[in-house]
Amino acid sequence: MTLSIGIIGGGIAGLASAYRLASQGHQVTLFESSHELGGLGTFFDYNGHQVDRFYHCIMPSDDYLLQLIRDLGLEDQLYWRHTTMGMVNREQHYPFNTALDLLRYQPLAFLQRLRLGVMTLLLRYLGNDEKLDYTPIGAWLARLFGPKLWKTFWQPMFAAKFGDSAGELPALYIKKRMGRESNVGPRGYLKGGLHNFIQTIAQKITAAGGQIRLETGVKRLAQSGAMVSLVTQDGQQFEFDRVISTVPINILTQIAQDIDGVEWLPELTYQGVVNMMVFLDRPVDGYYWTPILQSETGFDGLVESSALIDPAHYNGCHAAYVMKYTHRDSELYRRDADEIADEWLAQLLRVYASRGITAANVVDRFVFKAPFVEPIYPLGYTKRKPQIQLGHSNVYLAASAQVYPYITSWNSSVRIADECLESLSESV
Ligand SMILES: Cc1cc2nc3c(=O)[nH]c(=O)nc-3n(C[C@H](O)[C@H](O)[C@H](O)COP(=O)(O)OP(=O)(O)OC[C@H]3O[C@@H](n4cnc5c(N)ncnc54)[C@H](O)[C@@H]3O)c2cc1C
Numbered sequence: 503m504t505l506s507i508g509i510i511g512g513g514i515a516g517l518a519s520a521y522r523l524a525s526q527g528h529q530v531t532l533f534e535s536s537h538e539l540g541g542l543g544t545f546f547d548y549n550g551h552q553v554d555r556f557y558h559c560i561m562p563s564d565d566y567l568l569q570l571i572r573d574l575g576l577e578d579q580l581y582w583r584h585t586t587m588g589m590v591n592r593e594q595h596y597p598f599n600t601a602l603d604l605l606r607y608q609p610l611a612f613l614q615r616l617r618l619g620v621m622t623l624l625l626r627y628l629g630n631d632e633k634l635d636y637t638p639i640g641a642w643l644a645r646l647f648g649p650k651l652w653k654t655f656w657q658p659m660f661a662a663k664f665g666d667s668a669g670e671l672p673a674l675y676i677k678k679r680m681g682r683e684s685n686v687g688p689r690g691y692l693k694g695g696l697h698n699f700i701q702t703i704a705q706k707i708t709a710a711g712g713q714i715r716l717e718t719g720v721k722r723l724a725q726s727g728a729m730v731s732l733v734t735q736d737g738q739q740f741e742f743d744r745v746i747s748t749v750p751i752n753i754l755t756q757i758a759q760d761i762d763g764v765e766w767l768p769e770l771t772y773q774g775v776v777n778m779m780v781f782l783d784r785p786v787d788g789y790y791w792t793p794i795l796q797s798e799t800g801f802d803g804l805v806e807s808s809a810l811i812d813p814a815h816y817n818g819c820h821a822a823y824v825m826k827y828t829h830r831d832s833e834l835y836r837r838d839a840d841e842i843a844d845e846w847l848a849q850l851l852r853v854y855a856s857r858g859i860t861a862a863n864v865v866d867r868f869v870f871k872a873p874f875v876e877p878i879y880p881l882g883y884t885k886r887k888p889q890i891q892l893g894h895s896n897v898y899l900a901a902s903a904q905v906y907p908y909i910t911s912w913n914s915s916v917r918i919a920d921e922c923l924e925s926l927s928e929s930v
Contacts, residue, residue, distance in 0.1 A: 503930050504528055508732050508740060510720045510757070511748035513541020515900045515915040517703045518570055519746050522923055524712035531742075532712065533734065535719030539704055542872055543912065545697045548781070549817045552697030555870040556777055557805040557823045559585075559790070560690035564913035566920060571692070574702050579693040583810050588789035590804075593797045593853055595787065609795075614651055621646050622680075631674055635884045635907070639676045640669025658795050662802030663827045664773060667878045675879055678907040689790060691810050720749075724760045725895045744896045744926055748919070750874040751888060751903045763893020768886050770877040770903055774835055777825040778846050781866040785809070785820045787857050794824075799849040800834065800842070801826045819865050824850060830873035839869035876910045877903050890925045898922050 505528045509516045512534030524530045538544055545552045560567060560580070571577055589598040591609040598607070604619045605612075625646070634642065639660065644652040660668035660676070692698055704714060719735040723745060730745045747754045751767050758764045778801070790809040794802060801824035808820040824846060828834050834842070847867055851859060880886065883906050888899050900922035905914035 505743040505930065506741070507531075507926075508533065508720075508730070508742040508745040509748065510732075510745065510754075511541065512536075512539040512714065512716070513748060513915065514543055514912045515748035515902070515919045516541070516746075517700070517707070518916045518919040519748065519900055519923060520707045520712050520714075521570075521574075521703050521710075522919070524707050524710035527710075530707065530712035531740065532707070532714045533718045533720050533732075534714070534716050535735070537717050539714070539716070540696060540700045542875065543696045543700065545695060545700075546868070548866075551815060551817045552695060553779075553816060553821070554696050554807075555779070556775070556872065557807050557825075558691075558696060558912070559807075559810055560692075561911075561913070562688055562690070564690075564911070566917040567911075567913040570916050571699075574699075574706065576692060576699065576702060579698065580690055581693065582688040582690045584687065585689045585790035585809055586788070588787060588792040590792055590794040590797055590853060592795075593856070595857065597789075610651070610655065614648070614655075617647060618651055618655065626677060626680055629673065629677060631677075631907075632884075634674035634677060635672050636882050637673040638669055638881065639671045639673045642673035643676075658802075659793055662793065663876070664878055665828065667771075670881070672879055672881050672883060672907070674884070674907045675909075679909045689810050695811070695815060720757055722760070723747075723758045723897060725762065725897075728896070730761075730896050742896075744898060744929075746898045746900055746922060746926070748900050748915075751877075751901055753874075754899070754901065758892065758897060761892055761897050762895045763889075763891075763897075766893070767888055768880075768883075768903075770879075771829070772874040773827045773876050773878060774830040774871065774873040775825055775827050775875045776834055776842060776869065776871050777823050778843055779821060779823050779868045779870065780847070780850065780864060781816060781819040781821055782859070782863045783819065783865055784859075784863050786822050786854060786859065794853065797849075797853050799824075799853060800846055801849070804850075827875065835871060835873075839871070843867050843869045877906075879906055883907075890922050891929070896929075898926050 507528050507530050509520050509532040520530045520532045544555050587598045589596045597603045604615050643656050721735045722733040724731045729741045732740045751770050755767050786806045792804045804824050806822040900919040902910045904918050908914045
């Protein structure tokens with residue numbers, strides 16, 4: 503049976519849903535409020551090169567995303583590189599990849615280094631998932647690693663992403679996160695970057711008869727009989743058999759006020775991000791990922807993306823991002839982008855002066871912000887997270903607020919989109 507399906511949001515979740523449904527012969531219309539597709543995976547033109555606004559890499563365990571890449575015929579453009587991790591603490595630089603690196607990591611006392619190494623290896627095998635969902639991460643890690651290691655090592659790492667609430671997140675989330683990420687190992691990327699992926703999937707959607715409407719934000723949904731009526735910001739009205747929403751839950755709560763089940767959506771606080779991308783005429787220090795702790799910087803870490811991606815992709819430059827996760831109402835988020843860039847660049851040069859980086863090595867810099875990146879999950883979120891179908895309506899959800907306990911990522915968004923489509927097809 504052919505259905506008419508409206509999809510709200512043109513990030514990876516919306517695009518994956520649209521691609522799969524259009525390929526199955528459904529009549530698909532995708533609505534994206536901004537002027538471009540990609541959501542958090544957007545890109546910008548840098549001297550004719552399409553460069554990611556926010557650093558992105560693929561992990562070998564990203565099964566759902568890798569399957570989509572194969573389905574799109576992009577597998578031959580995927581490549582893998584071995585990447586490594588550094589650590590900056592009080593402006594001192596350390597490699598952070600091997601047991602020996604850890605044993606030499608001077609900011610921690612020797613016994614703490616041993617405890618950190620052993621317990622980190624064991625962490626993913628410890629704890630009962632159901633209990634960990636209700637256990638604050640701060641309490642759990644302080645118990646396993648000791649209060650001092652929690653305070654001096656783990657707390658600053660999690661605070662970098664979740665701010666003051668870091669210790670209150672469910673321990674389950676952190677355990678799953680550690681299952682995905684490792685500091686040293688292969689990371690993947692697609693030649694041509696996110697731009698290549700987005701262009702390819704958009705072309706396949708339209709080739710299969712799907713429609714993509716940019717600059718067409720959705721304002722209101724209402725169930726009318728068996729159909730869902732959808733009203734856009736510019737006043738157009740559409741009727742669909744089914745609607746899939748991929749937007750943050752607090753946006754959906756506004757749009758879907760008249761839909762059954764909306765009252766069960768949780769109220770979530772989302773972290774946003776401020777990130778500065780720097781183009782340089784030389785590598786920074788070759789580590790893909792470096793947390794920057796206690797160094798009086800406004801940012802908490804550095805991703806040197808050209809450790810994974812060739813300079814040819816960056817107009818011959820090397821590239822790195824520094825970032826701070828923060829709420830969209832914070833003073834930092836609201837600050838002028840040029841002011842942030844000036845301040846952060848001066849801090850970056852100070853921290854990396856000992857690696858020989860000077861202002862003369864900096865070719866360009868750009869600041870990008872995103873308001874909704876990752877929910878700050880409350881305890882017991884497994885039972886509170888939104889269901890795929892909104893009440894008894896024909897509105898379905900494939901949102902990043904549902905990927906818990908897995909980390910928000912392209913892979914998780916493709917996974918939740920696949921699960922949503924399965925549930926939608928069972929409803930027919
Ligand atoms: C700094 C940073 C680094 C990251 N690094 C990685 C990484 O290395 N690997 C990885 O896999 N993931 C990474 N991620 C996470 C990844 O980008 C996200 O998990 C993923 O892009 C989420 O996709 P989505 O489609 O679920 O949501 P989004 O990308 O948020 O898409 C939602 C879309 O809905 C649109 N929208 C909102 N309201 C409306 C409306 N009313 N009507 C119509 N459209 C609307 C928005 O404009 C947006 O395009 C990173 C994210 C950030 C910010």
